[in-house]
Amino acid sequence: MSAASWxxxxxxxxxxxGRWVGWIGIIAVGLYxxxxxxxxxxxxxxxxxxxxxxxxxxxxxxxFNGQISIGHGAFFGIxxxxxxxxxxxxxxxxxxxxxxxxALLAFAVGIVVGLPALRIRGLYLGVVTLALALLFRQALEKxxxxxxxxxxxxxxRGQKFSAPDWTGLANDQWRYYVIxxxxxxxxxxxxxxxxxxxxxxxxxxRDNETAAEVLGVNVARTKVLMFGVSAxxxxxxxxxxxxxxxIPRVSANSFTIVLSITFLVALVxxxxxxxxxxxxxxxxxxxxxEVVPHEQQxxxxxxxxxxxxxxxxxAPDGVVGLxxxxxxxxxxxxxxxxxxxxxxxxxxxxxxxxQLQLDSRES
Amino acid sequence: MSxxxxxxxxxxxxxxxxxxxxxxxxxxxxxxxxxxxxxxxxIGGNGAGKTTTLRTVSGVSEVIQKSTGEITFREQRIxxxxxxxxxxxxxxxxxxxxxxxxxxxxxxxxxxxxxRRRGDxxxxxxxxxxxYRRFPVLAERKEQYAGLLSGGEQxxxxxxxxxxxxxxxxxxxxxxxxxAPLIVNQMFEIIQQLAADSGVTILLVEQVATKAxxxxxxxxxxxxxxxxxxxxxxxxxADPLVKKAYLGG
Ligand SMILES: Nc1ncnc2c1ncn2[C@@H]1O[C@H](COP(=O)(O)OP(=O)(O)OP(=O)(O)O)[C@@H](O)[C@H]1O
Ligand SMILES: [Mg+2]
Numbered sequence: 001m002s003a004a005s006w007x008x009x010x011x012x013x014x015x016x017x018g019r020w021v022g023w024i025g026i027i028a029v030g031l032y033x034x035x036x037x038x039x040x041x042x043x044x045x046x047x048x049x050x051x052x053x054x055x056x057x058x059x060x061x062x063x064f065n066g067q068i069s070i071g072h073g074a075f076f077g078i079x080x081x082x083x084x085x086x087x088x089x090x091x092x093x094x095x096x097x098x099x100x101x102x103a104l105l106a107f108a109v110g111i112v113v114g115l116p117a118l119r120i121r122g123l124y125l126g127v128v129t130l131a132l133a134l135l136f137r138q139a140l141e142k143x144x145x146x147x148x149x150x151x152x153x154x155x156x157r158g159q160k161f162s163a164p165d166w167t168g169l170a171n172d173q174w175r176y177y178v179i180x181x182x183x184x185x186x187x188x189x190x191x192x193x194x195x196x197x198x199x200x201x202x203x204x205x206r207d208n209e210t211a212a213e214v215l216g217v218n219v220a221r222t223k224v225l226m227f228g229v230s231a232x233x234x235x236x237x238x239x240x241x242x243x244x245x246x247i248p249r250v251s252a253n254s255f256t257i258v259l260s261i262t263f264l265v266a267l268v269x270x271x272x273x274x275x276x277x278x279x280x281x282x283x284x285x286x287x288x289x290e291v292v293p294h295e296q297q298x299x300x301x302x303x304x305x306x307x308x309x310x311x312x313x314x315a316p317d318g319v320v321g322l323x324x325x326x327x328x329x330x331x332x333x334x335x336x337x338x339x340x341x342x343x344x345x346x347x348x349x350x351x352x353x354x355q356l357q358l359d360s361r362e363s
Numbered sequence: 364m365s366x367x368x369x370x371x372x373x374x375x376x377x378x379x380x381x382x383x384x385x386x387x388x389x390x391x392x393x394x395x396x397x398x399x400x401x402x403x404x405x406i407g408g409n410g411a412g413k414t415t416t417l418r419t420v421s422g423v424s425e426v427i428q429k430s431t432g433e434i435t436f437r438e439q440r441i442x443x444x445x446x447x448x449x450x451x452x453x454x455x456x457x458x459x460x461x462x463x464x465x466x467x468x469x470x471x472x473x474x475x476x477x478x479r480r481r482g483d484x485x486x487x488x489x490x491x492x493x494x495y496r497r498f499p500v501l502a503e504r505k506e507q508y509a510g511l512l513s514g515g516e517q518x519x520x521x522x523x524x525x526x527x528x529x530x531x532x533x534x535x536x537x538x539x540x541x542x543a544p545l546i547v548n549q550m551f552e553i554i555q556q557l558a559a560d561s562g563v564t565i566l567l568v569e570q571v572a573t574k575a576x577x578x579x580x581x582x583x584x585x586x587x588x589x590x591x592x593x594x595x596x597x598x599x600x601a602d603p604l605v606k607k608a609y610l611g612g
Contacts, residue, residue, distance in 0.1 A: 197478070197481075200467075200471065200474065200475055200478075201475075201478065203464070203466070203467060204464050204467070204475050207464040207465060207466060207467070208462050208464060210418075210423055210425065210458060210462070211458050211462040211463075211464070212475075213422075213423060213424060213445075213446040213447060213450075214421050214422075214423065214446050214450060214455075214456035214458060215450060215455075215475055215476060215478050215479075215524070215528065216446075216447045216450035216451060216478045216479035216528065217447060217475075217478055218445075218447045219424070219446075219447070220445070
């Protein structure tokens with residue numbers, strides 16, 4: 001038996017093993033990063049992970065449930081402000097407990113926003129969530145005693161999330177590792193949600209709401225819950241953004257509509273129907289300004305836009321979708337080489353079928 | 364049309380159902396009944412209101428907001444009740460036009476069919492095996508995306524998915540739509556088999572009236588949102604007016 005036919009025959013096992021190796025590799029690299037990079041870079045990685053959670057929330061909402069939000073910056077902001085305000089006013093309060101509070105608050109607001117989303121959809125839902133983002137900004141200005149308005153607000157001098165002595169880690173490394181663990185936890189949680197009964201129901205609603213409801217799916221409850229969970233992930237991300245920064249500070253100017261759109265870009269770049277894609281997309285939006293020459297930063301949004309359009313054309317399912325399709329193409333080639341191809345009959349080069357290969361379940 | 368005595372107790376009773384889409388009234392106060400163990404068919408042409416009728420009965424949210432009238436299922440009023448609660452009462456709806464979930468596998472589609480049957484694992488597994496026996500093509504394509512199935516296979520999947528709910532009452536919206544004649548015959552054989560073997564009560568809506576009348580016990584004719592004739596399916600099939608309008612002669 002040739003190597004190719006062996007591989008084709010063992011495909012399911014190999015794919016499974018490959019996935020595990022991939023995850024372990026990612027975690028290993030993730031753990032190694034702060035050892036290899038200076039604090040300033042590590043801070044950027046923290047931002048990537050924080051943004052990644054917001055984009056992950058959007059993936060659950062949009063990619064897996066077909067709802068849309070152009071207002072996730074607000075949920076992200078809720079998490080960030082919760083942490084800054086609580087830690088600022090009550091220095092004795094543990095930082096990570098504020099993350100939990102922020103998560104719950106974002107979840108609750110997400111549920112409230114999800115309710116009208118039951119009656120409206122598509123473009124209209126986009127507009128409503130857009131209004132949320134604008135309203136959030138207004139509220140920050142209006143209650144500037146609490147939030148610091150556009151001046152911003154930090155935590156008292158010397159207050160920061162710093163490494164306990166026993167760890168032997170520098171502060172930036174400690175922050176990174178704490179965030180890393182939480183983010184991996186959120187990834188696992190999201191994956192489990194997608195694989196769960198509720199996740200299946202969510203995908204069914206996305207594909208065909210009427211068919212889902214007559215099968216006994218409680219459409220209203222599923223959609224609202226998905227909105228809540230999605231908002232919660234964004235809230236956790238916001239709180240982690242504060243925790244991960246050497247000078248924790250928030251200001252109304254950093255929670256504009258642009259932030260919400262940045263999350264959407266991260267989602268599209270990474271792939272809306274994947275769990276890991278949003279993190280990759282977040283890395284892209286955070287690191288892009290790095291590769292644009294300093295005196296030409298005005299170009300950054302233009303490049304973002306161009307990349308977005310290019311992606312829509314070549315990989316509407318994002319980086320992860322693209323790699324999934326490449327993998328499935330590679331398997332086909334292998335099967336052809338092996339000339340046993342149990343699935344060659346089903347996976348022909350037909351492009352309409354190709355589209356359907358877009359997996360909605362796995363990352 | 365003779366008002367023949369119908370067997371068993373009434374399972375579904377619809378009274379004065381009116382559905383209005385904006386300015387257009389799709390159903391002008393129709394009434395009909397389905398009795399325990401019957402196969403009842405509603406026949407009618409395009410736009411007669413068949414799908415609207417079934418969707419209202421099943422509680423599809425988009426339609427129930429636009430409807431008035433009294434619907435009783437198993438002695439309980441269900442008009443205005445959300446679809447998922449009606450589904451829980453044992454009513455399964457197989458929607459028009461092979462509404463499978465294209466990006467889920469065949470197996471996952473079937474799994475969603477049993478969505479309401481938690482804690483019933485053994486029975487679900489048994490039903491699943493039964494579906495794969497009844498529809499061998501689905502067993503062959505288990506892991507394939509439902510969207511890649513042929514039209515006829517998708518319709519089989521839609522039916523199997525509906526049956527996975529373990530329904531006592533099955534609502535079918537034009538199962539023959541867009542299928543080749545051979546497959547249509549198969550489909551009706553399956554329906555007949557279902558009624559005979561598993562004792563489910565079936566409400567079937569069709570344009571292919573000959574077939575529908577052949578498998579049904581009782582039939583209603585729906586024209587432009589009103590019921591214009593009803594009676595035992597055999598009698599209706601012999602009725603000259605029905606023959607002329609729906610049976611091509
Ligand atoms: N969602 C809707 N909004 C507006 N009008 C609708 C809607 N659904 C159906 N209609 C109208 O209501 C009438 C009845 O439609 P329905 O789908 O119930 O017919 P049908 O008997 O199922 O037809 P077919 O055999 O073609 O499926 C039609 O005139 C149709 O245009
Ligand atoms: Mg119809």
